[in-house]
Amino acid sequence: MASLNVLIIGGGIAGPAAAYWLSHIAGARITLIERSPEMRATGQQLDLRVCGVDMMKKMGIEPAVRAACCREPGMQLVDTDGRTKAYFPAAEHGSGRQSMTSEFEIMRGDMVKILYNITEKRSNVRHLFDTTVQNFTQDDESDPNGKVHVTFSDGRQEDYDLVLGADGTGSRTRSIMLGPDAPDPRHRTGGYISYFSMPSQPGDSKRFTICQLPGPRMARAIVTRKDCPELTRIYMILGKRDDAVDAALKSGDLAALKKGLADLYEGAGWETKRFMEALVNAPEADDLYCTPYEEVRLPEGSWSKGRVVLIGDAAHSATANGYGTSWGLVGPYLLAGELATRYEKDKALPTASIVEAAKKYEELWRPVALAGFGGSFWAGSFFPPRSALGIAIMNWIAGLAAYLRLDQRIGVDGPVGKWKLPDYPALHEDHGLP
Secondary structure, X not given: OOOEEEEEEOOOXXXXXXXXXXXXXXXXXXXXXXXXXXXXXXXXXXXEOOHHHHHHHHOOOHHHHHHHXXXXXXXXXXXXXXXXXXXXXXXXXXXXXXXXXXXXXXXXXXXXXXXXXXXXXXXXXXXXXXXXXXXXXXXXXXXXXXXXXXXXXXXXXXXXXXXXXXXXOOOHHHHHHHOOOOOOOEEEEEEEXXXXXXXXXXXXXXXXXXXXXXXXXXXEEEEEEEEEOOEXXXXXXXXXXXXXXXXXXXXXXXXXXXXXXXHHOOOOOOOHHHHHXXXXXXXXHHHOEEEEEEEEOOOXXXXXXXXXXXXXXXXXXXXXXXXXXXXXHHHHHHHHHHHHHHHHHOOOOXXXXXXHHHHXXXXXXXXXXXXXXXXXXXXXXXXXXXXXXXXXXXHHHHHHHHHOOHHHHOOOXXXXXXXXXXXXXXXXXXXXXX
16 A cells, blocks of 8 residues: 655644644655744644634544633723723633634643644654755656655755645745745735733733723734733734834844834833833743734635645734634645545545645635635724724723623624534544554
């Protein structure tokens, strides 16, 4: 029986999910590489929604996710004096409703550990850290047994039947696949969202707390979340670009990035002075992560090229749209299912089967993954408002919505809400693997 040799580039959410599902294909050998020297079990709070919840259950990880969930009671809006203006409780268990706080809230690091755990003992999956790809080429699609020829950063060269790019919004795999003349598919839709940790104080709320801040230059908000007693997580949301922040992101200078962000919140009110002092001085804040609001908009039919396929944010990123983790689980399942179905019919797994599976995966998933593309909530100059009066009006409207419990009537409609996971019998067999 022919062996399916697969390389997965990127060890975040989509990469380990792909390793899990592809490992169910008889004869498959999976190598998952991560550029960091160890598992990147850090990052902000994530959630699972709509079909992402169904996917979690299908993977058998619901008990582990529930055990690691953050117990967040709900979301509140506060004014610059710290007074609660609106409160929306977390979505009820099994209700199917959506709110700012999902039933399944989990820290990114915990989710990554869970996904690694379901493959680390499988005999046909190996994890390699501190490993990157320098370049790759592939044989023509007309060659039924063609390969992808990969050169690693240490000079090693290996051949694979399939290469998956799961290396995020700035995917280098995508750049190599598309070629040097292809335009950058990343489109800016607003300013930035940033995240860092700081020591907590007794008064820090366990609620997901949002404070919109007035300012002449841009829309600003500060957000706090609390998943453990000793730390408070701070999110900074900015509506426009800033030269100093852009320069710090480009240079990778952490101190400059901290200063650039802190300067944008100078004199902003509420507890921003304490938060910004922690950002600049507290060692816990060295986990600072900042990313622009942007979308990856690839032309139709370009999620793959031959035997190289993009999954997760590398194919369809939309910063902080609420679905990134869920989509990072579902897409790999669809690709693996389409591949496994074709593999049952042709054990030799010629190039044609890989190419057909990749195209079908995009056809199925693209309408859902790209639903809502076209601009971030934080991209506009009117929403959220920048003036104190505008913020007061928005808080009043939110308070009325909370009083009338309008959040209880909200569900997910359209392509996202109506889409259901297909079933792939070919993925149900474990083939006796440990």
